[in-house]
Amino acid sequence: MPRHDPTPGHRPQAEQDAAAELRRADELERTAAAWARYKRLMSWMAIAAVVAVLLALIYLKSSGRPVPIHMMIATIAGVGFTVLLGTGLMGLAYFSSHSGHDDAAHRGENDQ
Numbered sequence: 001m002p003r004h005d006p007t008p009g010h011r012p013q014a015e016q017d018a019a020a021e022l023r024r025a026d027e028l029e030r031t032a033a034a035w036a037r038y039k040r041l042m043s044w045m046a047i048a049a050v051v052a053v054l055l056a057l058i059y060l061k062s063s064g065r066p067v068p069i070h071m072m073i074a075t076i077a078g079v080g081f082t083v084l085l086g087t088g089l090m091g092l093a094y095f096s097s098h099s100g101h102d103d104a105a106h107r108g109e110n111d112q
Contacts, residue, residue, distance in 0.1 A: 027100055034099035038091050045087035049080045 056079045060067045 031099045034095050037098065038095040041091050041094075042088065045084065045091070048087065049083040052083050053080045 053076050056075050057067075057072065060071065060075060
């Protein structure tokens with residue numbers, strides 16, 4: 001029965017170093033592109049949070065009753081924070097996927 005050879009084929013050290021350098025450069029480029037995409041996404045989500053806060057305040061004002069300042073502050077903080085937290089965490093999941101971090105975890109790299 002054939003046995004598995006645990007040692008990989010030997011390549012010259014210079015070739016291994018060149019391949020590692022190319023992989024590293026590709027990973028850095030991929031991560032930079034993912035960060036730029038995440039920042040662009042979060043700027044749009046900040047606008048979405050402001051719109052959500054404004055809509056919530058308009059809804060409160062349309063009830064016909066006076067809205068105390070404490071309720072306005074709570075609405076601004078609650079709605080704004082909730083929208084930013086939800087979109088930020090979802091954006092980080094996409095960032096992780098597009099930057100290659102999930103690939104490294106799937107291959108078992110960085111295991112200590």
